[in-house]
Amino acid sequence: xxSRNPSLLWGGLTVTMDGTxxxxxxxxxxxxxxxxxxxxxxxxxxxxxxxxxxxxxxxKLLIPGLIDAHNHPAHFLTKGFLDDMEASRRWxxxxxxxxxxxxxxETYWGALATFAEMIKxxxxxxxxxxxxxxxxxxxxxxxxxxxxxxxxxVSDIDDPVRPWGRRDPNVLVAENERLFRSxxxxxxxxxxxxxxxxxxxxxxxxxxxxxxxxxxxLDTGIHGHLAAKPLDNxxxxxxxGCRAVAWYHKLGALNERFLAxxxxxxxxxxxxxxxxxxxxxxHCASASMFGAFGCISHGRFPELIDGGATVGLGTDAASxxxxxxxxxxxxxxxxxxxxxxxxxxxIGAHKAMEMATIDxxxxxxxxxxxxxxxxxxxxxxxxxxxxxxxxxxxxxxxxVANFVYSSGGHRVETVFVDGxxxxxxxxxxxxxxxxxxxxxxxxxxxxxxxxxxxRNSVWPVV
Numbered sequence: 001x002x003s004r005n006p007s008l009l010w011g012g013l014t015v016t017m018d019g020t021x022x023x024x025x026x027x028x029x030x031x032x033x034x035x036x037x038x039x040x041x042x043x044x045x046x047x048x049x050x051x052x053x054x055x056x057x058x059x060k061l062l063i064p065g066l067i068d069a070h071n072h073p074a075h076f077l078t079k080g081f082l083d084d085m086e087a088s089r090r091w092x093x094x095x096x097x098x099x100x101x102x103x104x105x106e107t108y109w110g111a112l113a114t115f116a117e118m119i120k121x122x123x124x125x126x127x128x129x130x131x132x133x134x135x136x137x138x139x140x141x142x143x144x145x146x147x148x149x150x151x152x153x154v155s156d157i158d159d160p161v162r163p164w165g166r167r168d169p170n171v172l173v174a175e176n177e178r179l180f181r182s183x184x185x186x187x188x189x190x191x192x193x194x195x196x197x198x199x200x201x202x203x204x205x206x207x208x209x210x211x212x213x214x215x216x217x218l219d220t221g222i223h224g225h226l227a228a229k230p231l232d233n234x235x236x237x238x239x240x241g242c243r244a245v246a247w248y249h250k251l252g253a254l255n256e257r258f259l260a261x262x263x264x265x266x267x268x269x270x271x272x273x274x275x276x277x278x279x280x281x282x283h284c285a286s287a288s289m290f291g292a293f294g295c296i297s298h299g300r301f302p303e304l305i306d307g308g309a310t311v312g313l314g315t316d317a318a319s320x321x322x323x324x325x326x327x328x329x330x331x332x333x334x335x336x337x338x339x340x341x342x343x344x345x346x347i348g349a350h351k352a353m354e355m356a357t358i359d360x361x362x363x364x365x366x367x368x369x370x371x372x373x374x375x376x377x378x379x380x381x382x383x384x385x386x387x388x389x390x391x392x393x394x395x396x397x398x399x400v401a402n403f404v405y406s407s408g409g410h411r412v413e414t415v416f417v418d419g420x421x422x423x424x425x426x427x428x429x430x431x432x433x434x435x436x437x438x439x440x441x442x443x444x445x446x447x448x449x450x451x452x453x454x455r456n457s458v459w460p461v462v
Contacts, residue, residue: 065124121409
């Protein structure tokens with residue numbers, strides 16, 4: 001959509017997610033190059049931009065591109081091999097063998113499939129916390145057109161379920177910095193790179209301190225798993241004499257540069273440390289419910305949100321949530337804590353929408369560019385059809401709640417990133433879907449076969 005003349009998305013019901021959370025009926029949004037040039041009433045903008053290419057989105061919902069703040073893209077290839085399996089067992093028998101066996105090329109196709117599925121349900125930005133082939137993920141993001149915050153898998157000691165073996169912290173950080181130098185700012189700024197820290201169970205004091213120091217020097221963030229489940233605290237108490245959150249706080253890692261995924265195994269003291277430190281947090285509700293982490297039943301996300309923490313949402317992986325639809329993720333975040341606390345007024349659809357847009361952008365240190373539909377921001381936009389029965393009888397009366405509670409990513413029609421159309425009328429524009437399916441099947445067969453996986457059906461197939 002980076003044509004010589006600007007484009008005008010005309011007539012949509014637009015949820016801006018700006019500072020006042022305006023919802024504009026019969027709205028117009030002007031895209032000029034990669035950025036949003038104007039937001040207002042469609043008729044007013046038609047007269048101001050008479051030469052604009054008009055894209056009629058009347059009767060449709062226009063929202064900011066959704067942000068998946070924690071996802072392992074390569075694990076698209078393990079989809080179906082992790083179902084209904086206890087978390088530590090699936091790590092030992094599935095995730096860890098796969099990560100050691102998957103190739104650079106296979107990682108590329110898994111990531112490309114992840115990004116394609118995300119685009120088709122309205123996601124435009126994703127944060128990857130790491131794998132052994134991060135350059136392949138960067139190439140996939142570059143080729144398909146999504147926005148990505150990338151980190152490598154950084155761990156230097158064995159943990160109970162992921163025995164990588166001892167590695168030199170200086171070598172790991174040097175490789176992370178190489179990734180930063182190679183990819184940060186590439187693809188017209190769509191690719192950013194931060195530091196990685198895999199988890200408190202697999203990193204040493206020396207590595208944490210070195211990563212923190214390097215992140216400060218490079219002026220970037222750190223993405224890692226923190227307090228995902230009780231085992232993280234058990235290991236931290238045994239090895240460091242304190243809980244996981246407190247250990248990172250003691251080492252100087254718990255601050256506004258840190259993006260902490262999961263954060264479900266926390267107590268009141270941990271919550272206080274998180275709120276005082278300014279740490280960014282990603283809630284992966286679906287991964288917790290699928291893998292029985294306890295982030296819903298025992299987590300303190302309502303307290304973190306009420307305390308003002310920046311909390312985004314993540315799907316974790318196609319195999320770990322079993323879907324990549326951020327609308328479904330929003331539904332779980334909006335509703336699950338209501339049931340766990342028996343309080344129907346917790347979180348809700350509108351807060352969940354914030355978590356998937358402007359709060360997600362803030363969690364990724366990207367809110368000056370994305371997360372809302374405002375003049376000067378990047379033109380990352382998602383168009384949703386509202387004519388389905390699930391939107392009726394009042395599709396425009398409460399569009400955010402209708403989208404989160406009743407509809408979903410299956411109604412996404414068109415997606416823009418940087419003003420470029422990646423999905424038009426439900427059809428991917430930057431990759432041929434049938435070819436992608438063939439390549440993904442080939443990559444999954446080779447990677448999972450090499451890892452020793454066997455496809456079994458729970459019930460007999462005759």
